[in-house]
Amino acid sequence: MKIIKWLLLAVCLSSSSVGAKQIAIVIDDIGYHQRDLEFLTLPGQLSYSILPHTPYSQIFATLASRANKELLLHVPMQALNGKALGPGGLTVNMDKEQLQQTLGTALASLPQVKGVNNHMGSALTQQSKAMKWTMEVLKKRKLFFLDSRTTDLSQAQNAANFVGVNNIGRHVFLDNITTHNQLQQRLDELKYKATKHHFAIAIAHPYPETIDFLRKALPELVKQGYELVPVSQLVERKYIQLAQAQGKAINAR
Template sequence: MKKQPLYQKYLSLKYIGWGLFGLVIFLSALLIGYFIGFNQVEDELVRERVQTQHLVKQIEQIAAIDEYSAIPSKTKEAAYDSEIKRLQKELQALLEQEHRREPLKPQHEYAPKEPKASPPPAAVRPKRLDGTQPKLVIIIDDVSYSRDVRAIQSTGLPLVMSFLPPSPRHSESAQLAQRQNRYMVHLPLEAIDFNDEEPFTLHVGDSEETIGKRIIALKQLFPNVRYVNNHTGSKFTGDSDSMEKLIRVLKKEGIQFVDSRTIGKTKVPEVSTSLGMRYIGRDVFLDHQDGVRNVKRQIKEAIEKAKHHGTAIAIGHPRPDTIQALIESKELLSEVQLVGIEQI
């Protein structure tokens, strides 16, 4: 509750005093007139008026002193209220701006204006020659919220979660990652055409020092990170100079880059080879088209690639259709060994 200023209390006291003394005079007049008589009442009234005037003057002096001294306090209070209102407006504006941004929607970037476009092709790889059981890695990108983790775990399959770095929209992603036995970081890189860029996205033209600071910061957020794959990045991964800087930094920090292949003309294979790093890239996108049936068809394709090459990497997102398709494909997936990237 807001405290009443002191000068207002004194002003209230002044009016109460006037009322009380008026009442005292009236009652005194009645009593004195009844017991003593009108002549004596007149003398008493004169005396009471003198006392009342004297008291009124004292109250006015006190009130005047309090009003004078209260001016700075009132000014400060007004300034304080004004500052609070200003901060409230700024906070409200920030909240409204943040609310206008919807929660992150797991999505592909390679063709934002053509939802039915085919994804960029996988890298060309040799046919498997040995008779070992084929291995399939299924990466689930854009993991950002606890609901994503719960959905992925509901499949009962050893899927690999790739977490986006924390942002105002998904501030707990790093904490969620650290609760997992294994995880990846979904590293935001610049796209050719994408209107929902993540904070701290690395851009073409960033210096190696800038890239290095970002990777070190990510290692602090994700202490056990050993693999990263690109979130968006069609422009960045298509630029040789940018990828050279990034892979040099990652190699120094003991991190392997996994190419999501969001662009057909990716420079990651040649840059990785030139810097003595193994190239690992996505073979199949599971959910570039909506619908459980479409995702199941892609799961089958990923299994076939794993059988043909011995290994394969599929990438999906924590969408309801994807999760349901994975659950319904458990028998089909038993034809391969689901593993982490470190096992291929």
Template sequence: MRCRQLWGTLLALTIGGATTPAAAVPLISIVIDDLGDSWAEGQAAIALPGAVACAFLPESPHTRRLAELAHAARKEILVHLPLEPVAGRAHPLALSAQLATPQRSDWLGEMLAAVPYATGVNNHQGSLATSNRGAMHWLMRELSLRSTAFFIDSMTSTDSVAYPLARAYGIPATRRRVFLDHQRGEAETHAQFQRLVRIAKETGGALAIGHPYPETLKALAQLLPQLDGLGVALVEPSVLIRRVERQPPPLPMPLRMATTLSPAPEPALSAGAMP
């Protein structure tokens, strides 16, 4: 009798354990862009608690020293790669469609080498470039050949093809879902952070981009210690990609390579997109 009771108890526990798995915690990632121009803003961004990633502009005056500090603080580091916008003033180092192919490759190598410890890439501006299939075929092929660990499409244009083409070339990738400070202000950052949490709970994970504005950094310093109560976990972008995004298809793939980097017709920016 005791054997049968014990067997029944073990069977009940086994069945119960199999039918009630622990729910996965929704994940969020945050990238602070445009670092390197200001020493004080860079230090404040690096000092944010948790796995906030840091994206540095190549060749900015403080990029190398701040990237070294971020690495020492165990932050994930990205190259914030300047690409050509539809309108407005382009970054001085932005990729130009006028460059010949060898010059473009040299340019990219210099940009990637300018940020120590960088493992990922996301675009700075680039609303024109990221919507140009030829430009993105070239860029993603180059990044894949250079063993880039991951790519984040900053989604500065709703017409961007950067994310699907990164995946087509075998680069783990994701897209920005929320801008924390498209309009500056602590209240705006709080509101967008809550939106980030909502999207993560709906989809399993979401990434936000912010900038080293004092208002943004102050709001994040208040919000990040509250994550346990909000029911989400902050992780590095590479971890978010690995856990939430489907794995990109393996290379080689039969992709038709673009032979030129001719500009596409300029797409109109829609609400929520940035140049």
């Protein structure tokens, strides 16, 4: 049955993605403010990454699930700048038991999530051992990992590949600067990458400027021929394409 399911999914994805330019947008840093709930009113299949143990994490997860929106856990990880992590944070001085217990508790608080991505993490994601411990937890729970790529030296995807966790990486930060011109430039970069590679992933944040921009920009993306999809769909697409490539290589021998 599992093989049949994957074959059907492969057919659906391959047929729907011929010439398709698929974009996933993940809204990070959800949970601290009531205004975060407004992002659920945005059109299209966006994904939302929730910070654990925050004031609005539970109500957001409940409302998002009712609206059939995809959720990730936004795990705070130690940064090089020493910025405070907040609850549920993972640090470089944790041993395996501390790290896995902290992560497990955060995941247990939000059972709706399909995957995990890192909040900050420019220090921790460089640590191969810590990333391997992280991926062991995700493997047991059958969750994927989205590398926010807060450092070019991240070992997160290498560790995920080693442990056997499906993973993918971010292409564009949409709103590091929230002026309209900068938001439009980052969106144009996202569209370029999606056109060139047939898919692209952006991370954005629950800023007032971002929601105003996206409310107008998302319908335009669809009109321009881009398909908004949950980030998990791009993860599935990646591994189906890898399997197809491996099959071709074997047949070519």
